[in-house]
Amino acid sequence: MQGRKEYTEKQITCFQLSNRVPKHNLYRRLKETLNLTFIYEATEQLYGSTGNPSIDPVVFFKFMLIGCLENISSDRKLIQHCSMRMDILYFLGYNIDEPLPWHSTLSRTRKLYPEVLFEAVFDKVFSLCVASNMVAGRRAAIDSAPVKANASMERLLEKQPQRPGPKLLLQTEDHNGSVDLVPKPSKRQAASVITAADHQLRQLKKRQQNLQCAPTTLGASNEKAQLLSNKTHYSPTDPDARISIKPGKARKLNYNCSLAVDTAEGVISHVQADFADGRDSQTLPDITLKLQQRLSHNELRLEELLADTGYSNGSNYALLEQWKITGWIPVFGQYKPQIEGFPYDPEEDHFTCSEGKRLPFKTFDKNADGGWLKVYRADYQDCKQCPLKPTCVPKRWSATAAMPTNYQNGL
Template sequence: MQGRKDYTEKHITYFQLSSRVPKHNFYHRLKETLDLTFIYEATKQLYGHTGNPSIDPVVFFKFMLIGCLENITSDRKLVEHCSMRMDLLYFLGYNIDELLPWHSTLSRTRQLYPEALFEAVFDKVFSLCVAHNMVAGRRVAIDSAPVKANASMERLLEKQPDLPGPRLVQAAADQNQVVDTIPPPSKRHAGSIITASDHQLKQLKKHQQNLKNAPPTSGASHEKAQLLSNKTHYSPTDPDARISVKPGKARKLNYHCSLAVDTAEGVISHVQADFADGRDSQCLPDITLKLRQRLAANELRLEEILADTGYSNGSNYALLEGWNITGWISVFGHYKPQIEGFSYDSEGDYFTCSAGKRLPFKNFVTYAETSLLKIYRADYQACQQCPLKSTCVPKSQYRQIIRTAYDPFYRRALERQQSRRGKRMKKLRQRTVEPVLGSLVEYNGLRKINVRGKAGAHKVMLMAAIAFNLKKYMKFTTKSTLGQAIALKVECSLSSQDTCLGFGVLFLS
């Protein structure tokens, strides 16, 4: 006969979560492995001695870990999800009939705790991986990716010039209405003031005019989106968010996630949040410095850095060589080690043209938004009397060559890149750091920053990296080989009359 179960809700008289959650469950094992009791002492100074008790600091960080492990970015959904899972309740230390904290408590606590506390938790987990022989430390791969900010492109406002006194409204209906004077700098956010120089604004205006005159293409955004720039617009919702774009994708307000991954077992060694309008090469010195400090604290030494062309910079090459670090960083395609028709003498520091005229070094010069450059210039009389002047410099009085001051560092980097080992390092970087970035975005809650501000974005990225390292730590098993040595008696003939008895060793694994 057909059965039918009748459900009648009743009060539970005896129930233990520990007996209901299997010991092989991930969160059961994580609860026994991860010790976060040091957080109590680290957060003691953030609370007073009176008032209602706050959320347990360890419980808060466990909530943040669950959010990244379960790929949940909303605090409201996170609390609701934990209330329906017995293993999560056991990991948090809550009974099945005990109420969980409000979602707003998690948000306020995240804002209360400083970035240094999140970094301390990251260092704790990283030290566990080091003690488990998962980190070699000598070689890391670095890469970055944009992460969408919690702000909309549709609500951007135009920055105002930092000028005293009243200003006029630009609306057509209120041309004669005077607005209040601009508030003092202490009452304004830095993102609402134009900080770009005049020549940068002129270049931007020229670029936007070219966009207006260009013929429309299929799939192009509307005219307003084409004229937005970080130099002239900001987000009032999240002033730290910046406009950035990837080839083939729409422009968005993003943060910049920089990541360093150890090549031994793919453990994240460093992660940080940066402004999305900066170049990768600008972040490398800060990443390397903090990475060296973390590795030194764990008695490890950084020897090699693997990165793509975005980190190519003469000052970066010089910095890494000064720190005795080999940089396997691809040189950008515009760099040319040789100038056609000219030979270079490194000892005398001069160029020689095809006519045999020398172009010695004259002076250093720095142009706007460029690095330090070296000027090589031929003598005026030598160029005027040269028979090749009409084809070499028809409109100038002398020939001049401009090279970067870091040219020797570029040459050495290019030699490393073109070597056989350099090609292997490129493949190693691609299979090490790029899958980690994809995992953080797709499975560890880093598809979008659900908080506001660069500090909040840094905390979210740190928690995503902690969750990733913990998953690796829980799955990692030490690889060992069982070896045996057997002594074999060997008889060899030295001659027809003498014999020799020796012993050989055979290794079995």
């Protein structure tokens, strides 16, 4: 006989969430292990002594943890998701008939808490992982990924030229003899001013002209084509957002999120957000320094660092060697430690071309990552009448050889 379940809504008089959540459930184990009571003391000075009670600070950080574990970035969706999960309600400390906070409460509380408080919670959880022998600390792997900013490319505004004059001006004295100072510009005002060099703007303008003059598939020109740049445009809603692009992806306003993971059990040991228009190699020194500080507070020491070629940089290699850290970072594909046809003399620090002319060290320069380069250049008279000049070196070098400073001995 076929059975049919008929549902009749009724009031539950005897029900316990703890009896419905299995012992092996993740959130039950978190509730029994994770002790966040220190947050009460850390947030006490952020609240007054009168008024309506706020959301429990511990509950707020539990909501943030659930959002990360469930991959939910929207506060509205997070509240809806938590209200349908008995194990999450048990972890939060809410009964099944107890309403959860409004999603706007999470947004306002997030803005209230300073950055140092979130870092303190991260350090506390990391210390608990160390105490549970989940972190070895000897080897860490670093990588990054773009994180979409809450801003639209369609609302970008054009930057204005920087006005001449000092950034901080003095006003005339009043009748009391006091002097007023021009207030420091806000983050939005600072982002709306062009700070790029003139030669960078000229290069960008030339690229714009080439883009507009390039023929399309139908043979017409792209008169309305425009390549927006961080040098000329900014987001009024999120001044820290930067235009970036990855192969196969559209140009968007992003942040660059870097993660350091301990290779023992995959525990995240450091998280950092940077501007999306920078290179990964530029963030490596700051990430490594902060990672070492966190490990040293837990009596651990970083010995090896793993990263991809995006973090390859001569100055980074030298810095890791100075800090006695073995860097497993592949050398960038375009770098060549030796130049074919130009043998290097490490004792006298010069190259020699195939015609026997010397290219001595001339000066220092910087690459796009901000790292130092050593520039070797032949004399003008030696190259002027040389028959091999058109083919001996690339045209862009103009008879100049540049080597990173950490490879100055030809290693």
